[in-house]
Amino acid sequence: xxxxxxxxLKIPHKECLETVYRALAPEAAKPATTRSKAQLRIxxxxxILAVEARDTVALRAALNAYLRWIACLYNVLSVLDSxx
Numbered sequence: 001x002x003x004x005x006x007x008x009l010k011i012p013h014k015e016c017l018e019t020v021y022r023a024l025a026p027e028a029a030k031p032a033t034t035r036s037k038a039q040l041r042i043x044x045x046x047x048i049l050a051v052e053a054r055d056t057v058a059l060r061a062a063l064n065a066y067l068r069w070i071a072c073l074y075n076v077l078s079v080l081d082s083x084x
Contacts, residue, residue: 003059004052020073036062
């Protein structure tokens, strides 16, 4: 792997952090492509996303996908929290 990135996303609500992690863990475990791989972990109040890819194009695609999924999950959880 030639390109990599590590992103730390602070999510202060523990339940939300764990839900986002559990929702994305299967995708990280079995990626759709062999051009990149991702690892997720929780540290303190943060979700750590580490992505390795064969090239910068694959890195950008993987980062965009994971960050969109995380944003979508966080937004859905925020709406559900406001309803309850």
